[in-house]
Amino acid sequence: MAQNLPQPTEAEMEILQVLWVQGPTSVRTVHEALSDRREVGYTTTLKLMQIMADKGLLRRDTTQRVHIYEAVVSEADTQHQFLSRFVDTIFRGSASQLVMQALGNHQASPTELEKIKDLIERLERDSQGPTK
Amino acid sequence: MAQNLPQPTEAEMEILQVLWVQGPTSVRTVHEALSDRREVGYTTTLKLMQIMADKGLLRRDTTQRVHIYEAVVSEADTQHQFLSRFVDTIFRGSASQLVMQALGNHQASPTELEKIKDLIERLERDSQGPTK
């Protein structure tokens, strides 16, 4: 069933971001969202989305004149995919080192910090309890 | 003084990893470390390191026949550079979301979890105190 989709490239990530927020939509909508962030030609966006459809990253409905594209991969799965790779290549596999850096360098609101603390406590409790 | 060095590529990161561990050393040493991980030609490693020196990522001493290369950028700075970019492009700027995923998906030892909790508590205390 679900099989190996390629890792999205950087430009492809931009498009996925839009689709995750907007849901299934046309090239024009995606293109306009991208244009807010940087200069880019319409056919560039189109081509990219066609390539992504070929790769299996997007699914498209071509029954209407205006094709509707939809992300096949979920945001969470994609983040997970990138994260593993990132931890390995940049932090030599040490997730906790990454976490320390991320917390140190970036702002996190008190609420978010609380949530993270809760998560840690849950992890600690689980690691004491039966693993099986 | 220190100015904008380019973001290292993936292959360049592998070389930097070796140099961060070994300290300043020859192409041969780096090449042998890389060879442990994957098949790669000597001149490939050489060329890459020459390019990196051109870009300013490495510094080299050419007074001896065997040139000695040294990383200009520190591991921590490089991690920070990648992390900002990564949080933006993959996690839409939410560092805490990244932290949650990293903690959830990867193993962290009890000791590491403790360290992270300490850091959070320190951050919480600081955010109450005077920012200035």
Add this chain to the structure above:
DNA sequence: AAGTATATACGAATCCTTTCGTAAATGCAA
């Protein structure tokens, strides 16, 4: 029907990274 606007299709140019073949320089050993 003709003209206009908007859509998709296709191919190619460009740019960057990665790889490596080949040549030239250097040092060492016989």
Add this chain to the structure above:
DNA sequence: TTGCATTTACGAAAGGATTCGTATATACTT
């Protein structure tokens, strides 16, 4: 000195991502 091993220098090929020009199709308006 001659030959061998090791090193650096250089150029270019190969592969992939990105961009966009141009052609073609489709719908709508007048």
